[in-house]
Amino acid sequence: MQDISRIKDYAEIVASDYWLEWAIDIGDTGRLITEAGDYITFGSGAGLTRILIAASGADAGYGENMLISVAINQGMFDNTPILGKCVSAELEVEMYAPEMNIPRMAMVRAFCRACNEEKKSGWLDKGTYYIDTRKTDEDLNGDRRLTLHCYDAMLKTEQAYVWNLTAGATDVQVVGDIAGQLQWTVDARTWEIMTAGYQIMSEQIGQYTMREILGYIAGMYAGCFIISPGGELRLVQLTTVPGETNYLAVVDAGVTYTLTFGEGEGLTRILV
Numbered sequence: 001m002q003d004i005s006r007i008k009d010y011a012e013i014v015a016s017d018y019w020l021e022w023a024i025d026i027g028d029t030g031r032l033i034t035e036a037g038d039y040i041t042f043g044s045g046a047g048l049t050r051i052l053i054a055a056s057g058a059d060a061g062y063g064e065n066m067l068i069s070v071a072i073n074q075g076m077f078d079n080t081p082i083l084g085k086c087v088s089a090e091l092e093v094e095m096y097a098p099e100m101n102i103p104r105m106a107m108v109r110a111f112c113r114a115c116n117e118e119k120k121s122g123w124l125d126k127g128t129y130y131i132d133t134r135k136t137d138e139d140l141n142g143d144r145r146l147t148l149h150c151y152d153a154m155l156k157t158e159q160a161y162v163w164n165l166t167a168g169a170t171d172v173q174v175v176g177d178i179a180g181q182l183q184w185t186v187d188a189r190t191w192e193i194m195t196a197g198y199q200i201m202s203e204q205i206g207q208y209t210m211r212e213i214l215g216y217i218a219g220m221y222a223g224c225f226i227i228s229p230g231g232e233l234r235l236v237q238l239t240t241v242p243g244e245t246n247y248l249a250v251v252d253a254g255v256t257y258t259l260t261f262g263e264g265e266g267l268t269r270i271l272v
Contacts, residue, residue: 010121013114022070023123024093025061025109026102061111068094068145070110072126074226083238084219086211087226088154091129097136097144106131108150127152127229152227156182157211163202171198171217178210179233187234193221194235 074089091110110126129150136146157178164177172194179186198220205213214225214233223237 009119010114010124013116013119013121016116018114018116020112021064021115021120022067023061023063023111024067024070024095025111026098027100027106061109062095062098066095066098068096070094070112072110082224083222084215085224086154086157086214086218087224089127089129089152089227091127091148091150091152093146093148093150095146095148097146102131102134102146102148104131104134108148125229127227128231130155153182153184153231154211154225154227157214158209161205161208161210161213163205165202167202168199169202171196171200171220174200174213175217175233175235178214182210185232187228187230187232190233190235193223193237196220 069092071092072089073092074087091108093108093110108129108131110129111123112126113123114121129152131148131150133149134146136144138144161178162181164181165173169177172191175186175190175194194217198217200213200217208216218225218235221235221237222239223235226234226236228234
């Protein structure tokens with residue numbers, strides 16, 4: 001796999017004419033198996049562990065020769081911003097159907113890199129997803145095409161939250177408890193935001209899901225929870241999104257202007 005730390009190259013390339021290349025890695029390929037297809041393990045019972053190896057990554061996945069289109073949507077701040085939610089990222093992949101059998105809920109990792117006529121950036125990890133639906137059809141040339149619709153790990157929060165804390169636990173403790181139960185780490189920026197120390201009473205929990213509890217806490221901070229491309233739970237506030245995000249703009253003599261219609265109090269910026 002190529003070095004994904006070359007962010008400088010990426011920034012330089014996208015500053016002028018460029019295009020993106022995608023790569024998709026499908027399947028739980030990071031575990032050693034026998035020739036019979038059985039996982040190699042050590043330990044037993046609750047302590048049984050499958051032996052991991054490095055994930056194959058972008059260079060060993062499916063590249064431009066197999067991919068027709070790749071799109072990622074994490075519609076958190078669209079035309080109508082939402083607050084107090086857990087927002088799942090969605091990955092839509094259309095590709096020429098590979099020979100391998102791809103089961104439902106198989107893991108999919110997405111990578112992209114910026115390219116121009118002179119150079120290519122390192123691969124950037126665009127997150128881990130799990131297949132929800134698969135559809136296979138044939139085009140006019142008789143080639144089999146596979147369409148995958150996938151969601152990120154936020155789907156794991158669709159389960160009842162089992163209260164492991166004492167009454168009066170703080171929001172930080174509850175988020176840490178949920179992340180611990182799901183074996184997630186929490187993005188450090190989340191703790192920088194969550195400084196109010198709101199108390200979450202056990203009677204407020206009831207039979208709510210983890211997703212509902214996280215959304216309730218996110219609403220206290222005018223934000224939403226997402227899964228970062230690095231696989232960490234992250235709280236993003238509406239107030240941290242740049243004001244120009246999602247507005248059409250033009251550049252005239254080096255100055256950027258947002259496109260508008262109307263004037264005065266009725267002036268409206270054109271959203272995309």
